[in-house]
Amino acid sequence: MASDAELIGFVYREARLIDEKRLDEWYELFAEDARYWIPLTRGQKSGLTENSLMFEDKLLLKVRIERLKNPHAYSQSQPSFCQHVLEAPGIEDRGAATGIAILRTPFLYLESRKDRQQVFAGVAWHHLRAVRGRLSIVLKKVELLNCDAALPSVELFP
Amino acid sequence: MRQYRGNSDAIRSLVRSGEVHRDVYTDPELFELEMERLWHRAWVYVAHDSQVPKPGDYLTVQVAGQPLILLRSGDGQVRVLYNRCAHRGARLVSASAGNCGGLLRCPYHGWTYRLDGTLRTVPLKSGYAGSGFEESRAAHGLASVPAVAIHRGFVFVRLAADGPGFAEYFGESLTSIDNMADRSPEGRLEVVGGTLRYLHECNWKMFIENLNDTMHPMVAHESSAGTARDLWKDQPPEAAKPMVIEQFLPFVSNYDFFDKMGVKLFENGHSYTGVSFSIHSKYSAVPEYEARMVAAYGAERARAILSEIRHNTVYYPSLTVKGAIQTIRVVRPIAVNRTLIESFTLRLVGAPDSLLERSIMYNRLINAPTSVVGHDDLHCYRSIQEGLEADGNEWVSIHRNHAPGEEARAIAGVYNGTSEISVRGQFRAWLAAMA
Numbered sequence: 221m222a223s224d225a226e227l228i229g230f231v232y233r234e235a236r237l238i239d240e241k242r243l244d245e246w247y248e249l250f251a252e253d254a255r256y257w258i259p260l261t262r263g264q265k266s267g268l269t270e271n272s273l274m275f276e277d278k279l280l281l282k283v284r285i286e287r288l289k290n291p292h293a294y295s296q297s298q299p300s301f302c303q304h305v306l307e308a309p310g311i312e313d314r315g316a317a318t319g320i321a322i323l324r325t326p327f328l329y330l331e332s333r334k335d336r337q338q339v340f341a342g343v344a345w346h347h348l349r350a351v352r353g354r355l356s357i358v359l360k361k362v363e364l365l366n367c368d369a370a371l372p373s374v375e376l377f378p
Numbered sequence: 379m380r381q382y383r384g385n386s387d388a389i390r391s392l393v394r395s396g397e398v399h400r401d402v403y404t405d406p407e408l409f410e411l412e413m414e415r416l417w418h419r420a421w422v423y424v425a426h427d428s429q430v431p432k433p434g435d436y437l438t439v440q441v442a443g444q445p446l447i448l449l450r451s452g453d454g455q456v457r458v459l460y461n462r463c464a465h466r467g468a469r470l471v472s473a474s475a476g477n478c479g480g481l482l483r484c485p486y487h488g489w490t491y492r493l494d495g496t497l498r499t500v501p502l503k504s505g506y507a508g509s510g511f512e513e514s515r516a517a518h519g520l521a522s523v524p525a526v527a528i529h530r531g532f533v534f535v536r537l538a539a540d541g542p543g544f545a546e547y548f549g550e551s552l553t554s555i556d557n558m559a560d561r562s563p564e565g566r567l568e569v570v571g572g573t574l575r576y577l578h579e580c581n582w583k584m585f586i587e588n589l590n591d592t593m594h595p596m597v598a599h600e601s602s603a604g605t606a607r608d609l610w611k612d613q614p615p616e617a618a619k620p621m622v623i624e625q626f627l628p629f630v631s632n633y634d635f636f637d638k639m640g641v642k643l644f645e646n647g648h649s650y651t652g653v654s655f656s657i658h659s660k661y662s663a664v665p666e667y668e669a670r671m672v673a674a675y676g677a678e679r680a681r682a683i684l685s686e687i688r689h690n691t692v693y694y695p696s697l698t699v700k701g702a703i704q705t706i707r708v709v710r711p712i713a714v715n716r717t718l719i720e721s722f723t724l725r726l727v728g729a730p731d732s733l734l735e736r737s738i739m740y741n742r743l744i745n746a747p748t749s750v751v752g753h754d755d756l757h758c759y760r761s762i763q764e765g766l767e768a769d770g771n772e773w774v775s776i777h778r779n780h781a782p783g784e785e786a787r788a789i790a791g792v793y794n795g796t797s798e799i800s801v802r803g804q805f806r807a808w809l810a811a812m813a
Contacts, residue, residue, distance in 0.1 A: 258748070260572045268735050270571040271723060273748050279609070280622055280743075286605045287750055293601035295757035370575040370718050371747035373756055 221314055222350050227321050228309045230355050231346055235304035235327075238377045243285045246377075250278055251349060251356040258362045258378060273367065273374070284377075295375060300333040302376040309346070320358055321348045329378040340378055341365040382407050389813040393805050395785055396777035400766040402808075403581040403774070409714035416695060416811040417442035418538040420646075421547045423697035423708055424448050426724070427456050427531045428568040434477040434493065440710060441696075444537060446523065447471050451493035452480065458523045458535050459495045464516040482520075495520035530559040531567055532697075542646070549790075551648035554691035558701030560683045563674035563728035567704070571738055574721040576747045576756075582695070582711040583804070584759035585719060589690040589698050590651045590800040592636035593778070595629045598758055602750035603629035619662075625740050628657035629751065639689065639795040645788070647694030647807030649800040653792055656689035658702035666730045674728070692800070694807055704737040707745060715763050721745035776801045 222230075230249075237246040250256070258273035267275035276284070287293050305328040315321035322345065329340045347359035362378050380401065382388050389411075392399040401408055425437050425448050436449035438461055445461035447470065463470050463484040470484055470491075481498055482491040490498040497519035500506070511517055525536040527544035532555055534544065545552075559567050578585060588594070595603070606626035610619070619627075640653030652658070671680040687702045699706045704726060710718040723737040744751045766774075779797035789803045 260574065264572075269731065269738060271574050271721075271738055271741055271746075273574075273742075273746055275742060277622075279620060282609060283602070283606050283622075283626075284750060286609065287601045290601040290605060292604075293750075293754070294598065295753035297757075368575070370577040372577050372579070373753050374748050375753055 221316060221319075222321065222348075222355055224311055224314075226355065227311055227314075227323055227348060230348060231309040231323055231325055231344075232306065234346070234357070234360075235306055239301075239303050241288075241301075243288065247278070247281060247285055249355075249357050250281065250360075251351075251358050252278060254278060254357050254359065256281060256357075256360045256362075256377075258364060258367070260367055262363070262367065273364070273371075274362075295373065298334050300331050300375045302332070302378075303330045304328070304378075305330075306344075312345075315348075315350075319349060321350075322346070323348070327378075331374065331376055333375075338372060338374070340374075342367075342378070344378075380405075382411060386813040390809065393809050394773075396780045396802075397773040397775050398805055400772050400774055402805075403583060403763065404714060404766050406714045408812075409581075409711070411812060412808075413442045413711070416808060417711070419536070419541040419811050420695055421525075421527065421534040421536050421542075421544055422695070423693065424458060424533045424535055426567065426569045426722070427528060427533055428566075428724075429475070430456060432477065434479050435475075436471060436478055437475050438471050438473065441535065442537060442711070444523075445469060446535070447482075448533060449478070449493060455494075456526070456528060456533055457494060458526050458533070460521045460523065462520070463489060464491075464497060464519055465489050465500075470520070491519050495522055530555050530565075547646055548648060548693065549644050549646070551644045551650070551691065551693065554650055554688055554699055554701055557683060557686045557688065558699060558704060558724070560675075561671075561701065561704070561729070562726035563670045566727040567724040568727055569722050570725045570734070571723045571741075574741060574746050576719045576721070576745065576752060578717045578719055578756055578759060579715060580717060580756070580759035580763045581714055582709050582717040584762055585709060585717060586692060586695060586698075586804065587801050588755055588759070589692050590641055590649055592639065592641075592651060592795045593633070594755075594758070595636070596632060598754045599629045599751055602754060603627065621736060621739055622743065624661050625736075625743055628660065631657065633796060637794050637796040640792055641795050641797060641800055642792045643800060643803045644790050645807075647804045648692055649694075649803060650688045650691035651795060651800075652687060652689030652702075653795075656687050656702065658689065658700070659687045661703075661736070664730060664732055667733060670728060670730075692804075694804055700740075703740045704733070705741045705745065719745075776805070 256274055256276045257267050260271045260273055264270055307326040309323045309325040312324050313322040325344045327344055331338045342364040345361040348355045349358050392402055422441050424439050430450040433450050433452045436447055439446050447459045447461045449457055451457050461469050468484055468486045470482055488501050492498050523535045524539045527534050559565055603626040607630055610623050641651045642653050643649045691699050696709050704724045706722050708720045721741055723741045725734050776798045793799050
C-alpha cells in the first residue's frame with residue numbers, strides 16, 4: 221500500500237492537473253472502471269437511479285476533455301479557468317483490508333470566466349487503488365455544499 | 379423605453395408576420411405584463427401528484443411570481459393554495475417539500491389551518507370578539523387558486539378566475555402526456571430521483587423557442603455530441619453502443635433528418651417535434667420491457683404506444699415533456715433576463731429499472747447545469763440576451779418557411795421539421811393573451 225505522503229500528494233496533484241488544464245494527464249489518473257460523481261442530494265445513495273450533477277465514467281470524461289479542445293465548443297470561446305483550494309487531505313482508510321484507500325478533503329473551487337467568478341465549496345472523497353505501485357482513482361465523489369441550489373453553468377471539474 | 383401597460387396597440391405592433399420586436403425578450407414592463415396576463419390566463423404546470431403521495435405531503439412552488447403550496451389533503455385530494463397566512467401575510471410554509479401532518483401552522487403567531495385551507499385555530503381567540511374579524515377575509519383562511527386540473531398526475535393551475543377550460547386550452551396536445559403515461563405497463567408515472575435546477579440568465583422564451591428548434595443541434599452541439607460521434611466512429615457498425623453514445627449521436631443528425639422528422643402545432647402555442655420519428659427512435663430494445671407492455675396492453679396497442687416517439691412537446695408556456703425518455707422540464711420565469719429550469723425524471727411504474735437508468739442518464743447528460751449540451755444552448759440564449767442590446771436592428775427574424783397568408787389561417791397542423799412555425803405559433807398565443 222502507498223504511504224500517507226503518497227496518498228496525500230496524489231490528491232494535491234490531481235487538483236493541480238485540473239487547474240493547470242493538463243486534462244489528458246488528469247484522465248490517466250482514473251482507473252478503467254472509475255466514476256467521477258457529483259451527487260445532487262446530501263446522502264445520495266445511487267448515481268444510477270437518482271439524478272446527479274455528474275456521474276461520469278471514463279468515456280464521458282473523455283467526451284468532456286476532448287470537447288474542451290474543440291474550437292466549436294462555443295460556451296468556452298471565452299474560456300473558463302478554475303482553482304481548487306484544498307484543506308489538508310485526511311486519510312479515512314489506508315485500504316489495508318480492501319486495497320482501496322479513502323481520503324477526505326474539504327475544498328473551495330472557483331470557476332472564472334472574464335468578469336464572472338463562481339465560488340463553490342464542499343468535501344471531496346477520493347477512493348484510490350494501488351496497482352503495481354501506481355495509484356489510480358476508483359471513485360472521486362464531490363459533495364458540493366450547494367448541491368440543491370439553482371446552479372449556473374458549471375463547465376470545468378470541481 | 380416605450381410604455382406598454384394600457385397600450386394594446388403598442389403590444390400588437392411587436393409581432394409582425396415573420397418577425398418580433400426585441401422588447402419581447404428585454405423589456406421589464408412586458409415581462410410584468412406577461413406574468414399578469416399570459417401566465418395567469420394559461421394553464422401552468424405546478425408538479426406531478428406522485429410528488430405528494432400521502433395526506434399532509436406538500437411542495438412549495440413559485441408560479442408567475444405567486445407563492446403556492448401544493449398539498450395532499452386528508453380526503454386524498456390534491457389542492458393548490460396560496461402560501462400566505464391569512465393573518466399578517468407571512469409565508470406559511472418555507473421548506474420546499476415535506477409532510478405537515480394534519481394541519482398547517484404559521485411560525486409567527488401560530489394560526490393553524492386544515493389541509494383544505496380553512497382556518498382551524500387562532501390563539502387567544504377571545505380577543506377578536508366584536509372586532510369584525512368573523513366577517514373579514516382573514517376568517518376564511520387560505521385562498522385557493524381559482525382553477526386546478528390534473529391529467530395523468532400532471533397538476534396544472536389557472537391563476538386567473540376567468541379563462542379557457544383545461545381541455546379547450548390544450549386540445550389534442552395532451553396525447554403527448556398520455557403516450558408517456560401509457561409507456562408504463564400500469565399506465566402510471568412517478569417522479570423520482572430529485573430535481574436538476576439550472577439557472578438561465580436569459581428570457582424564458584429563449585428556452586421555449588429552442589425546444590422545437592431543429593436548425594441548431596448540428597451547429598451548437600457539434601462540440602459535444604459531435605465529439606461523442608468522433609470517439610465512437612472507429613468502432614465496427616455491429617458493436618453495441620453504450621447508452622451515452624446512443625443518446626448523444628442523434629443530436630448531430632443532418633438537416634434532412636430534422637426536416638423529415640416534422641413538427642405538429644396546436645392552438646394556444648403548443649407543439650411537438652418528432653411527428654414521424656425523432657432522436658429517440660433508435661435506442662436499443664429492452665425485451666423484458668416489451669414483454670411487460672404486451673402483457674399489459676396486447677401486442678397491437680403496445681406497438682402503437684411504442685411507435686409514437688415524439689421529441690419535445692411544448693405545453694406553452696410552462697412545460698416541456700419528452701415521453702420517449704420520460705424526462706420533463708419546467709419553466710419558472712424569475713425576471714425578464716432570468717429563468718429557472720427544473721428537470722425531472724419519471725419512472726414508468728411496472729417497467730424494468732433499466733428504463734429509469736436510461737432516463738436518469740439522459741436527464742443528467744442533457745439537462746444538468748454541468749451538461750455539455752446545456753452549456754452550448756445557454757451560451758446561445760445569453761448571446762441573444764446580450765446581442766439584442768445592439769442598436770441598428772430591433773427585429774428578431776422568425777421567417778423560416780413562412781407562407782403568404784399564414785396569419786389568416788388556423789395554425790394547427792403538421793409542417794416540415796425545420797420550419798420556425800412553432801415560434802410563430804407561440805407568438806400568436808402570446809399576442810392573444812397580451813393584447
